[in-house]
Amino acid sequence: MEKDINLKIFKGNLIFTKTSDKFTIMKDSYIVVIDGKIASVSSNLPDKYKGNPIIDFRNNIIIPGMNDLHAHASQYKNLGIGMDKELLPWLNNYTFPEEAKFLNVDYAKKTYGRLIKDLIKNGTTRVALFATLHKDSTIELFNMLIKSGIGAYVGKVNMDYNCPDYLTENYITSLNDTEEIILKYKDKSNIVKPIITPRFVPSCSNELMDGLGKLSYKYRLPVQSHLSENLDEIAVVKSLHKKSNFYGEVYDKFGLFGNTPTLMAHCIHSSKEEINLIKRNNVTIVHCPTSNFNLGSGMMPVRKYLNLGINVVLGSDISAGHTCSLFKVIAYAIQNSKIKWQESGKKDMFLSTSEAFYMATKKGGSFFGKVGSFEEGYDFDALVINDSNLYPEDYDLTERLERFIYLGDDRNIMKRYVCGNEIFGPKF
Amino acid sequence: MEKDINLKIFKGNLIFTKTSDKFTIMKDSYIVVIDGKIASVSSNLPDKYKGNPIIDFRNNIIIPGMNDLHAHASQYKNLGIGMDKELLPWLNNYTFPEEAKFLNVDYAKKTYGRLIKDLIKNGTTRVALFATLHKDSTIELFNMLIKSGIGAYVGKVNMDYNCPDYLTENYITSLNDTEEIILKYKDKSNIVKPIITPRFVPSCSNELMDGLGKLSYKYRLPVQSHLSENLDEIAVVKSLHKKSNFYGEVYDKFGLFGNTPTLMAHCIHSSKEEINLIKRNNVTIVHCPTSNFNLGSGMMPVRKYLNLGINVVLGSDISAGHTCSLFKVIAYAIQNSKIKWQESGKKDMFLSTSEAFYMATKKGGSFFGKVGSFEEGYDFDALVINDSNLYPEDYDLTERLERFIYLGDDRNIMKRYVCGNEIFGPKF
Numbered sequence: 001m002e003k004d005i006n007l008k009i010f011k012g013n014l015i016f017t018k019t020s021d022k023f024t025i026m027k028d029s030y031i032v033v034i035d036g037k038i039a040s041v042s043s044n045l046p047d048k049y050k051g052n053p054i055i056d057f058r059n060n061i062i063i064p065g066m067n068d069l070h071a072h073a074s075q076y077k078n079l080g081i082g083m084d085k086e087l088l089p090w091l092n093n094y095t096f097p098e099e100a101k102f103l104n105v106d107y108a109k110k111t112y113g114r115l116i117k118d119l120i121k122n123g124t125t126r127v128a129l130f131a132t133l134h135k136d137s138t139i140e141l142f143n144m145l146i147k148s149g150i151g152a153y154v155g156k157v158n159m160d161y162n163c164p165d166y167l168t169e170n171y172i173t174s175l176n177d178t179e180e181i182i183l184k185y186k187d188k189s190n191i192v193k194p195i196i197t198p199r200f201v202p203s204c205s206n207e208l209m210d211g212l213g214k215l216s217y218k219y220r221l222p223v224q225s226h227l228s229e230n231l232d233e234i235a236v237v238k239s240l241h242k243k244s245n246f247y248g249e250v251y252d253k254f255g256l257f258g259n260t261p262t263l264m265a266h267c268i269h270s271s272k273e274e275i276n277l278i279k280r281n282n283v284t285i286v287h288c289p290t291s292n293f294n295l296g297s298g299m300m301p302v303r304k305y306l307n308l309g310i311n312v313v314l315g316s317d318i319s320a321g322h323t324c325s326l327f328k329v330i331a332y333a334i335q336n337s338k339i340k341w342q343e344s345g346k347k348d349m350f351l352s353t354s355e356a357f358y359m360a361t362k363k364g365g366s367f368f369g370k371v372g373s374f375e376e377g378y379d380f381d382a383l384v385i386n387d388s389n390l391y392p393e394d395y396d397l398t399e400r401l402e403r404f405i406y407l408g409d410d411r412n413i414m415k416r417y418v419c420g421n422e423i424f425g426p427k428f
Numbered sequence: 429m430e431k432d433i434n435l436k437i438f439k440g441n442l443i444f445t446k447t448s449d450k451f452t453i454m455k456d457s458y459i460v461v462i463d464g465k466i467a468s469v470s471s472n473l474p475d476k477y478k479g480n481p482i483i484d485f486r487n488n489i490i491i492p493g494m495n496d497l498h499a500h501a502s503q504y505k506n507l508g509i510g511m512d513k514e515l516l517p518w519l520n521n522y523t524f525p526e527e528a529k530f531l532n533v534d535y536a537k538k539t540y541g542r543l544i545k546d547l548i549k550n551g552t553t554r555v556a557l558f559a560t561l562h563k564d565s566t567i568e569l570f571n572m573l574i575k576s577g578i579g580a581y582v583g584k585v586n587m588d589y590n591c592p593d594y595l596t597e598n599y600i601t602s603l604n605d606t607e608e609i610i611l612k613y614k615d616k617s618n619i620v621k622p623i624i625t626p627r628f629v630p631s632c633s634n635e636l637m638d639g640l641g642k643l644s645y646k647y648r649l650p651v652q653s654h655l656s657e658n659l660d661e662i663a664v665v666k667s668l669h670k671k672s673n674f675y676g677e678v679y680d681k682f683g684l685f686g687n688t689p690t691l692m693a694h695c696i697h698s699s700k701e702e703i704n705l706i707k708r709n710n711v712t713i714v715h716c717p718t719s720n721f722n723l724g725s726g727m728m729p730v731r732k733y734l735n736l737g738i739n740v741v742l743g744s745d746i747s748a749g750h751t752c753s754l755f756k757v758i759a760y761a762i763q764n765s766k767i768k769w770q771e772s773g774k775k776d777m778f779l780s781t782s783e784a785f786y787m788a789t790k791k792g793g794s795f796f797g798k799v800g801s802f803e804e805g806y807d808f809d810a811l812v813i814n815d816s817n818l819y820p821e822d823y824d825l826t827e828r829l830e831r832f833i834y835l836g837d838d839r840n841i842m843k844r845y846v847c848g849n850e851i852f853g854p855k856f
Contacts, residue, residue, distance in 0.1 A: 080834035081830050084778075086770075293767060294766065322759070335722060338723070342724040406751070
């Protein structure tokens with residue numbers, strides 16, 4: 001019998017996606033976690049672990065935690081308001097004035113505290129966040145996330161060009177501040193890490209993008225930004241970078257397009273050449289359907305990308321997206337794909353529930369390491385779903401999960417774990 | 429001073445839509461209700477009502493109740509499952525087998541009880557429901573709704589053709605059962621009433637539709653059905669009614685298309701001629717965006733219909749729609765319109781929040797009488813919204829309502845009224 005102070009055994013109905021084509025369903029089964037990592041997943045508890053206490057969730061469902069690969073922490077205050085603009089006016093009227101307030105660290109602390117609480121409440125266990133250009137507030141966000149227990153990539157936003165005076169920076173300061181944050185946080189936490197974050201091409205000078213590409217290479221840091229969300233945005237990029245053949249080529253020119261793992265949000269209106277480069281450079285597309293609907297950006301052709309073998313993950317894109325809940329984003333991703341299916345004359349098959357779930361768990365989690373599935377060696381990031389108010393007795397396990405995704409909410413999430421540790425709502 | 433046992437005075441922040449173009453917002457204002465009807469709406473309480481007790485909701489928001497103009501009561505069990513089919517296979521695989529169970533009145537009672545509880549929980553105060561073809565279960569639904577306190581049109585479903593053997597009826601029985609229900613319930617309740625309900629053209633013989641048209645005329649009853657939801661469905665109608673120029677013309681031929689107030693759900697793929705007839709006959713279109721997404725039916729061109737002056741209201745269409753919450757349907761309707769806006773090259777303007785709210789309140793309510801607004805003579809159907817968990821102190825009243833619509837849920841609905849009576853979840 002193996003006894004270990006860092007050994008935990010969980011029992012319940014396990015549902016996860018090893019591959020995107022189907023759910024793996026293990027009724028009344030066991031997950032053994034040692035030092036936060038999964039040591040065993042089985043229907044019967046292996047002999048060597050017997051005798052240890054078992055945390056038995058009985059008829060409840062255990063699933064991997066949600067991985068949100070695109071969200072703007074500093075826009076949390078705007079969640080659910082002002083949804084009457086498309087991208088560029090939205091930025092100028094709602095986003096930029098709000099982000100300017102993050103010069104004040106106390107203000108940042110209040111907003112970031114609310115956001116982190118909401119993320120945890122809704123079952124997000126890992127998240128890729130945009131902060132603002134402000135160094136001190138971004139540092140505060142790092143500290144708060146480390147304290148919260150969830151995993152994150154955090155980007156100090158870089159923007160020195162084409163932005164309102166009250167929210168712009170000199171590219172040298174921008175790069176210095178970014179490097180200072182990198183040095184402070186690259187080794188501080190195992191699960192909260194810096195990520196290179198040019199806001200998007202229209203607000204970054206060539207010098208800034210060049211410097212960011214070099215920082216990314218120097219510290220082997222991933223990159224996140226926006227790509228081909230909106231037709232007007234694409235026109236702006238074209239007017240600013242006349243020699244580039246397409247939007248993504250600008251990032252690529254500066255080493256920000258797949259030299260290190262790269263997240264590009266949206267990609268709704270990507271040209272054929274851009275899609276080829278995404279594929280060739282192994283760039284990950286972050287699909288943000290709630291945002292795309294709310295801003296009227298358009299509908300991302302998810303099946304086309306999957307057929308090409310392109311990585312597609314999910315993002316809440318708050319606050320253009322109106323909910324932190326990745327479960328709701330899963331539902332919207334499926335719905336988005338159903339309209340594309342209908343509009344393609346049923347050529348582009350819509351997403352199955354397991355495919356969309358896979359994007360939010362194993363595929364999204366892969367950006368953070370071995371995260372998002374219940375397999376040996378994976379971090380134990382998990383949610384325990386109590387669906388007792390949804391009449392579980394009348395449904396099989398797949399249906400119960402589907403009903404939770406479509407009908408449930410945070411009240412159904414009874415436990416949250418990251419790396420084997422239980423996470424509670426932080427008190428800020 | 430007017431004293432009356434049936435007088436109630438409510439105070440709070442009132443938000444409603446007299447017209448669709450803007451919210452009427454009355455901070456800290458009064459609604460006087462006499463015998464369930466609104467007698468006065470004002471910022472200061474008129475002298476003649478002073479001295480009566482005031483139900484003061486303080487900083488909370490009072491809005492009209494939600495009117496859901498299309499929902500299938502008998503499909504409630506299927507909510508949130510099996511969302512991998514389009515309309516016709518969905519009917520054959522999920523809907524028809526489930527509806528067949530309603531031969532058993534005890535089964536019906538269980539399902540209808542869950543549904544009514546969920547409707548009330550989510551703030552629906554009036555609803556137009558499809559039951560099943562079974563007389564006894566439909567009678568049970570009438571009784572349960574009357575007991576619940578919410579308002580409803582209830583349709584025994586008529587279907588005698590092209591349906592599975594286990595779920596079909598003889599047209600004579602169908603008409604007799606329908607008339608029996610009409611006679612039993614046409615005068616029993618002021619707010620729960622029968623409605624003529626041919627399932628849809630493909631499942632009704634000419635004899636049945638002819639008889640239903642006559643019943644509708646004889647008792648001056650409204651009509652509800654489905655229209656042009658799906659391209660395959662339209663092809664079936666075309667093959668069955670070769671002499672009709674378009675789907676809606678079949679209903680019209682049998683007096684089921686605007687002779688009395690008529691609800692037609694979906695109308696996504698209506699032809700120009702069909703739209704003209706909808707307009708000419710003053711037929712009301714029920715827009716069900718959640719359903720249209722989930723079944724991949726398509727996106728209804730809402731602005732086109734509004735520009736033509738056609739009546740458009742909202743429906744949950746459970747269980748092809750995945751939620752009873754009309755607030756979520758409002759959000760989806762706006763999102764649907766934003767994609768149509770984008771796809772029309774910004775020609776077809778998307779819905780404003782007040783326009784979508786108006787559809788769910790005053791426009792939808794008009795089908796039930798003077799319902800859905802806070803104006804003199806209107807029934808007092810209302811919800812009290814407590815948004816204290818959504819940081820109300822940081823937002824103005826319109827923003828608070830918008831945030832409740834996008835981010836809130838049943839936890840925020842602290843009170844529900846229909847015709848001045850407080851409604852509680854029923855105990856069945």
